[in-house]
Amino acid sequence: MNADWYQVETPHFRIVTNGRPAMVKDLARDLERFRAATSQLLRVRGDQQRLTVFALANRSSYAGIVGEEQARQTGGMFNHTSYGSFALVNLERYRFMREHPAREFLFHEYTHFLTYGSSPVQFPFWYSEGFAEFFSTAEFPGDGSYMFGAIPVDRANSLIHDRPMPLEDLLRATPATVDKKQRLKVYAGGWMLTHWLIMSSDKGGKIGDYIDAYNRGADPVDALTNALDMPLEDLERAYLQQAEGRFPKGKGQLPDDYRPADPQPRPMSQQRAVAEIARYMVMSGRKSESLEELVQYARAEGANSHELTSVMAVAETGSGAFERAEEILATIPADLHGEFWYRSAEAWLWLRRELQKGTESDLKQMAAVRDKFVSLINDNDEVAAHWYGLAIAMQKLGHLRGEYLEMLEQAYLRAPREGEIAWWYAHELYLDRDAESFAFVARPLLMQTSGQEFREQLQSMLADLPADGAPPMRWAGDTLGGTFSKYRDHSAYKALALAFDYRGACALGYIYGSPDQDTANERALAECESQRVEFDVETPCRVYAEGDRVVGGADASGRRL
Template sequence: MFHRTLALLVIFSSFVLSACSAQHNLGEETWYQVDSTNFRIVTNGDPEAVETLARDLERYRAVALKLLGTEGARQEQHKLTIYATADRQTYAGLVGPELAEMTNGLFDTTAQGSYALVNLDGRTGERQLQAREFLFHEYTHFLSYNRNTTHYPYWYSEGFAEFMSTMTFPTPGRYKLGAVPEERAMTLIYTSPMPLEELLRATVINTPDEEKPRVYASGWMLAHWLIMESGKVDQFRDYVRAYNNGADPVESLTSTFGVKLEDVQERYAQLFQEGEFEMVSGIVPKEFREVSPGVQQLSPQRAIAEVGHFLVLSGYNLGGLGSLLQYAHANGLMSAELISVQADAETRMGNYEAAEELLASVPLQDRSQFRYQNVDAWLGLTRQANTPGAERDREELKKVRDKFVYLVNNDEDTASHWYGLAMSMQMLDYPQEKYMEMLEQAYLRAPRQVHIAQWLAQELYNKRDAEYFARVAQPLLMELDDEEQHQQIKLMLAEMKAEQEPGVKARVNKTLASKERSGNENNEG
């Protein structure tokens, strides 16, 4: 998965100026929507080919859930949305040229839901791959990470997704798994496997971009050994548990697997030298029923709004929004939905008056659209949140609260609705237990969203709920890339532990006192 921070948007005039230099206008493409039971695919590719991909993706989902032991997983209210671009040029239009050079697919979770993005045509030259592999890889991330706080080591997260991506369906009702991913084989041949200890300790943050293909390839080889040969699948659960508790990834591998690192290293090197990997076949679950995806061409207005929404939600290539808006204005394709997307952009940047003017221009008959309702609620909340407490308008806050109640009642599966409701209730001075009920609902739906987890952790810390706090704070530590915030959560964990273990209390107090003295000295300076 690609780790990134949502960039700030530029104002509308800058959108228009940046559009002048755009080389490829996404609004000129013909876009389709392919719907199956569990997926919604938005694509400018060949709709018949994408329909075939949707069928395969439904088969893959049935098998993967069975293999992962999650066949009873909760059904999502929303289908997973996948943006499937026809070629590298369109893909670059959505993610930017730099990221398009580094990736063929992306997966992300947000408080507004999860999505996947895939380049159907691969990269240029010899590195083109089957689009099905991209989709299977990204959907594996969704199955692994959706609505849970478990973190997997980088090598396994990408290696397992690569392993699963090679699933094929050679005959009706059967699948085959374990083939060598062609691109990863090329990486291993041209660059050699990553040293085992380095691979085990690799993270998204500490691995340079040019080394990440080696993590994917070497991680695939180690994951293949783990799943197909090691006999340590059950012990792997203990390894992941130790990893999530902060254990050293090398030492915990040897202790939980009951093996010597040298032995694993020897087999790891041997697999590369031999180049032979076992495959397995099986039966697609009997309860699976083949699907007949529906295909529709999106109207130009609808397509532009859909693409614009992705650009704002993802933040990968915000400059593309300018060309979309310019194209829509020039061709009479502005719509209530696209105006809402633009207002969303202005709200995120802090241009509240501009956002308000945009929403006011939406015809009354179109204001019942859910996207309008969502942007309107967040505009009101964001304005109040950025107003000093004593100057906040309680009547406006009550209206905001009621707007989020409406959103929750009509779409209870989206975390951001619950989060907005919790924020408005807190600003209206509701008792802690009341707004925390809403915050917990947001957390349950998006436990990996740092801003939600941080707020819940702080509330639990204030309540001195040590057990619940630890359940939220421990995985949060693995999401934080800000060192100061990371250390703060660690100290809070230690403090809560000290309250239950008096013998630790003196050491914690000493650490806190030292930090307080240091802070005072800095303030005096």
């Protein structure tokens, strides 16, 4: 990484590179043109966050971030985090691509960013990759138009020399069920089927129905055949014919108000570049050994900085080494304590340290944590992690549920695919008995959740609170949805009390057959409290339902359970 560094900024991209600045400037212009074209086709939100791209000049620079094994297997990667979205690319690997190194890769990944970045909706593996491949070959002839649909360079070999993956296998494939060779077939087959749907069939308008059914949990094959109103045999025939035919291109015009970007590469100090890369490594969960190697390199090459020091403190905080993190931060001069990076590192250190104390956390210190996150959000309200930290601090301080839920919602809107944020938010929507909003969050979350216990919890909640006006389904077991189902079976004076904290820890207690409602409430609270202690739930118990009427939801009071 001992090279000259530059940053190239446009309205929607920020590229940090040690490659040739003129080449990266052209790449930035192409990315802005690509965004302008796809914004018409994908209904892109105008306020979508900028994408940060680390464009590394060669394999050694790339391997320094992702490790040798990943560098051998990939030429780039993409990460959504609660601190933003990032793409990494090895420019050297793509130097033989038409027109511009790495262009197809970045167009592919930016399509993922546009479709996934601000929505929890899950796409089938074949369609997610096929759709991104379809747009990755966008071309700009220079007359204000754009073209798409050409065969991607990386797929040409598979399409020419390999037999297509059988259609049913393609539709059922997931990243976890295919090996490396099959993955290449998924990309090629996904591109072929997507190309046919968009360019050669009259079924393009049905894709949305298919995605909706898929996210409702329908069988992946039935979801597509039903949406397209085609038997599987007819669909497979059309799919296989694609491998033998020519592929038409689509064409469109850039928006009338589009103005070409003219970014100017600006020199960037090696210290700042190394600090930014280190921060990305921590936020994306890279191995600590890679970070240590980068820090050692920075020290040896004179690229160390106070900002890099703060990143090391963040890494120590994440591993639970709070004393070490505090010692590291203490080495940073006081006149830098107002820097955004320092304040963020300190806020998370203070929060994590207090959270470790559980119910014994210092409320005065927690109030200071809350104020630190408020200050960070006032300076930059795009960082989901800071909204999440604020929501946690507010819940710990006993703020009204509706108040901290507003902060949690802001975190979710900025990072809907962050598991911890989505898990907490889904449960809160469930407790509000907001069936449509809950399903919108919980269904995609279920699809990305692998642990059996977590899956059963979400499945029970979806069965108990179905969208579309369907009646609740019974669910056996001690899950949240199962407990609510059993509670509804009882009559007379009854009450349900619960406690639920930011970690997803939950305590429940319900009583039925009491002589009066006040007695039922008291007994339910006592039962909940015994569970709260046993399961180490950090929030206090509260009466959630009296009889079948919800009394303890932020927006659900008065609704029937």
